[in-house]
Amino acid sequence: xxxxxxxxxxxxxxxxxxxxxxxxxxxxxxxxxxxxxxxxxxxxxxxxxxxxxxxxxxxxxxxxxxxxxxxxxxxxxxxxxxxxxxxxxxxxxxxxxxxxxxxxxxxxxxxxxxxxxxxxxxxxxxxxxxxxxxxxxxxxxxxxxxxxxxxxxxxxxxxxxxxxxxxxxxxxxxxxxxxxxxxxxxxxxxxxxxxxxxxxxxxxxxxxxxxxxxxxxxxxxxxxxxxxxxxxxxxxxxxxxxxxxxxxxxxxxxxxxxxxxxxxxxxxxxxxxxxxxxxxxxxxxxxxxxxxxxxxxxxxxxxxxxxxxxxxxxxxxxxxxxxxxxxxxxxxxxxxxxxxxxxxxxxxxxxxxxxxxxxxxxxxxxxxxxxxxxxxxxxxxxxxxxxxxxxxxxxxxxxxxxxxxxxxxxxxxxxxxxxxxxxxxxxxxxxxxxxxxxxxxxxxxxxxxxxxxxxxxxxxxxxxxxxxxxxxxxxxxxxxxxxxxxxxxxxxxxxxxxxxxxxxxxxxxxxxxxxxxxxxxxxxxxxxxxxxxxxxxxxxxxxxxxxxxxxxxxxx
Numbered sequence: 001x002x003x004x005x006x007x008x009x010x011x012x013x014x015x016x017x018x019x020x021x022x023x024x025x026x027x028x029x030x031x032x033x034x035x036x037x038x039x040x041x042x043x044x045x046x047x048x049x050x051x052x053x054x055x056x057x058x059x060x061x062x063x064x065x066x067x068x069x070x071x072x073x074x075x076x077x078x079x080x081x082x083x084x085x086x087x088x089x090x091x092x093x094x095x096x097x098x099x100x101x102x103x104x105x106x107x108x109x110x111x112x113x114x115x116x117x118x119x120x121x122x123x124x125x126x127x128x129x130x131x132x133x134x135x136x137x138x139x140x141x142x143x144x145x146x147x148x149x150x151x152x153x154x155x156x157x158x159x160x161x162x163x164x165x166x167x168x169x170x171x172x173x174x175x176x177x178x179x180x181x182x183x184x185x186x187x188x189x190x191x192x193x194x195x196x197x198x199x200x201x202x203x204x205x206x207x208x209x210x211x212x213x214x215x216x217x218x219x220x221x222x223x224x225x226x227x228x229x230x231x232x233x234x235x236x237x238x239x240x241x242x243x244x245x246x247x248x249x250x251x252x253x254x255x256x257x258x259x260x261x262x263x264x265x266x267x268x269x270x271x272x273x274x275x276x277x278x279x280x281x282x283x284x285x286x287x288x289x290x291x292x293x294x295x296x297x298x299x300x301x302x303x304x305x306x307x308x309x310x311x312x313x314x315x316x317x318x319x320x321x322x323x324x325x326x327x328x329x330x331x332x333x334x335x336x337x338x339x340x341x342x343x344x345x346x347x348x349x350x351x352x353x354x355x356x357x358x359x360x361x362x363x364x365x366x367x368x369x370x371x372x373x374x375x376x377x378x379x380x381x382x383x384x385x386x387x388x389x390x391x392x393x394x395x396x397x398x399x400x401x402x403x404x405x406x407x408x409x410x411x412x413x414x415x416x417x418x419x420x421x422x423x424x425x426x427x428x429x430x431x432x433x434x435x436x437x438x439x440x441x442x443x444x445x446x447x448x449x450x451x452x453x454x455x456x457x458x459x460x461x462x463x464x465x466x467x468x469x470x471x472x473x474x475x476x477x478x479x480x481x482x483x484x485x486x487x488x489x490x491x492x493x494x495x496x497x498x499x500x501x502x503x504x505x506x507x508x509x510x511x512x513x514x515x516x517x518x519x520x521x522x523x524x525x526x527x528x529x530x531x532x533x534x535x536x537x538x539x540x541x542x543x544x545x546x547x548x549x550x551x552x553x554x555x556x
Contacts, residue, residue, distance in 0.1 A: 002473055004285035004532040009058050009292035016058070017051055019294050021093060021168040023325035024388055025182055026247045029083065029173040033133070037165075038074040041065055048073070050169060051093065053162040057286040065139060065163040067152055073135040073165060079126065079173075086173040088126060090133075091119045093167025093320050096289075097145060100136040114139065115146055115318040115339050116381050117167070139163035143403075144371045146339035146378050148316045149281070156479045159281075159522050162289040167320050175243035182239065183388060184250040188226075191235065191250055192218045201241030212241065226269040227251035227390050229310040232331030234390075251328065251390035255421055257436065257455055260556040264455045266422060266437070266511040268393070274550040275333060275393075275512030277311025278304055278528065279460060282319055283521045285473060285531040289317070296533070297323045301332045303529060304518060306540040308547030313459065313514045316340055316399060318382060327391035334389070335424070335459075335514070337396040338382060341375040342366040342403025349401045353429045354443060363398075363430055366405040375403060376413065383417045393421055396459070400428040400441065408434040427459045437511070443481045447501040455511045462497070463516035463526045466490040466537050471530035472520065479523040481516075491542055498546045506553035 015035045020026055039048035039061060052059035054071065065071060079088070092099065096114030100107060104127055109120040141147055141161060151158035180197035193203055194216045201212040203219070210217045225233040234249045256267045265272040280300070284291045291297065297319070304312065312327070313335040327334050343366075352358045366372065379397070386392055395414060398404040404426065411425045411434035425435035431452070438450035441460040449456050465480030466487060484490035502513050519527035529536050 002475065003057055003062075004471065004473060005057060006284060006286050006292050006296065006533045008296060009284075009286035012058060012292050016049060016292070017168050017290075017294060019322065021091070021170055022321050024248050024321065025179070027172055027174070027245070029080075029086070031077070031080065031171040033075065033077060033169040033171065036075075040072040040074075042069060048164075050075075050165050051167050052287050052290055053096065053164055053166045055160050055162060056288045056290070058290075058292055064152070064161070067141045067161075068138060071135075071137045071164045073137065074132065076130050076132050077171075078130050079171070083173040086175060087121060087123045087178070089119055089172050089174060090122045091117065091168075091170050091172065092135075092165070093117050093169070094318075095135065095137050095165050095167075096139045096162050097142070097147075098138045098140070102134045102136075104131055113146060113378055113381070114162075115148070116378065116385060117321075122171075135165065137164045143343045144341060144368065145374050146341055148339050154522060155477070156523055159283055160288060166289045177242055178244040179239055179241055179246050182246070182248050184248075186250060186252050188252065188254065189224045190218060190220050191252070192216065193237070193239070193250075195239050195241060198241035198244070201239055203237055203239050205235060205237040212239075221252070224252055227253040227328075227331075228268060229305070229331040229333060232329060234329060249328070250388070253390050253393075255393055257422075263509040264453065264511075265509070265554065266455050266457075272511075272554040272556055274506055274510075274554045275311040275335070275457075275514075276309050276547055276550050277313055277333070277335065277512065277514045278309055279315050279514055279517035280312040281315050281517060281519070281521050282317045282323075283519070283531075284533070294320075294322045294326075297326045298330065299533065300518060300529070301326055301330050303536065305330070305332065306544070307528060307538060308540070308544040310547070311335060311393075311512065311514065312518065313337065313396070315517075316402075318386070324386060324389040324391055328389055332391060333393045334391045335394040335396060336382075336386060336392050337399060337427075338375070338379050340399060340402040341371045341378070342368075342405075344402055353400065354441070356445075358429075361430055363401070363404045363407050363426075363432060365401075366403050371403065372405055375405075376410070379410065379414060380417060383414065387418055394424055394437075395421055396424045396427045396439075398426050398430070401426075401430045404430055407432040411435060424457065424459060443516075447497075447505060449505070449509065456505075456509055457511055458502075458505075458513040460514055460516055462494075463524075464490065464494065465525045467525040468530055468535055468537070471532050471535050472525055473531050474523045477523050478525050480526040487537060491538060494538075495543070495546070499549075503546070503549050503553055506550050511554075 054061040101109040150161035428441035463481035520531040
């Protein structure tokens with residue numbers, strides 16, 4: 001296998017990911033704990049660069065951690081002098097999968113989801129001068145918990161596992177009474193802001209102060225500007241409550257279903273909108289789950305926007321808050337997948353349904369109560385963690401039956417959590433009754449609609465490979481759904497696919513199409529970008545016209 005650095009990874013210096021990690025609730029007093037940590041695993045003690053997993057090049061360790069093997073992280077830190085007298089919160093963006101966190105020998109947090117953030121107040125465990133922080137982590141790849149596309153024996157559509165710390169570790173100082181969180185509910189012309197943890201204070205928006213009452217304020221907006229990929233307008237505001245002050249933002253955008261000419265359409269801000277997107281696995285050649293720098297997200301988003309795309313389907317993975325913020329501010333819609341639990345079977349879950357068999361089975365297969373409970377708990381925490389990001393316009397619950405159970409009940413639970421977004425309950429096949437879209441995956445057949453009368457979504461298609469060996473991870477194997485030896489043929493047939501099938505279907509009622517995929521990943525060479533992000537397989541002038549035709553196709 002070739003070791004491939006991204007340009008940013010090759011130039012990495014200083015403390016990695018030393019940017020404020022929570023853009024929707026920003027404070028001045030924070031301390032980044034990324035950088036060099038002591039790392040012990042498998043009888044070896046060495047230095048690891050956090051927040052990169054030990055399997056990655058950028059970590060400096062660059063080796064697989066066997067499932068179930070314990071990793072021990074250790075580092076020391078001293079608090080800034082001006083934090084004296086304040087409450088101190090310790091944050092982890094994500095640790096895969098089980099984490100036991102100790103500060104000065106005292107356990108302060110235990111967490112068992114490898115994709116979600118967690119925090120602990122550690123004021124009482126701190127001491128003057130130097131403090132010691134340790135993390136014991138185990139990635140057991142248990143199917144009873146969210147596991148994504150990780151596999152110890154990687155290959156094909158399965159990727160190198162990610163163990164241990166893979167997002168930012170940081171501290172922040174807060175006053176005795178502080179703003180614990182912000183939520184914003186919006187309409188076409190108004191916003192209602194709620195500050196959790198405080199009753200009184202002031203929201204400052206567009207130079208005007210609005211008093212909080214019971215931690216809440218309703219603000220009517222003059223000349224409201226809706227958010228869209230074409231105009232990603234954000235309303236930025238600050239909240240001051242006693243000694244605490246935070247900054248944040250919100251956006252106005254509505255998502256509805258309406259009929260035009262008897263055709264159900266997905267609408268953004270009251271108008272039919274075509275969700276022209278790509279599948280985004282969120283893997284990088286040198287950092288695996290974590291790009292070399294936060295700018296890696298922006299570069300991917302801008303590259304896809306340049307090709308005319310307005311949507312990323314974030315596939316079976318959650319990202320740091322920075323990714324969603326960049327989509328918010330740059331104007332990129334996100335279709336967010338839940339991360340799967342449950343055992344996977346290739347014949348049952350992929351091969352036969354792809355060929356047209358077993359697509360309409362029931363969904364009672366995954367019966368383990370612990371697995372079900374863990375999935376539902378993770379689904380709820382995912383929504384609560386990400387729902388303030390306007391870029392997210394659709395939640396995907398189950399993908400191709402991976403861990404699927406009682407999908408209609410999952411839809412109802414998710415709808416109670418979020419009444420503002422579209423829900424794709426069963427992406428691909430094994431459809432049940434409850435979903436906002438009829439969602440198909442089509443790789444080896446002519447593109448077509450499903451059987452149902454609800455809005456039609458092609459949530460995966462394409463996956464065509466054009467391999468650039470000098471930028472490819474695996475020179476011996478290639479995984480994809482059609483292979484091309486030269487760029488000209490690849491682009492000619494790709495354009496013909498959109499011109500001859502996607503655009504005509506959009507005129508007839510197709511509401512969105514997600515091409516596989518944004519970048520190559522390990523054996524897969526079906527991306528618009530290579531795995532190392534050093535080369536692109538299409539230029540904007542070659543594909544951007546497709547977006548214009550799709551916009552015209554859905555105009556009422």
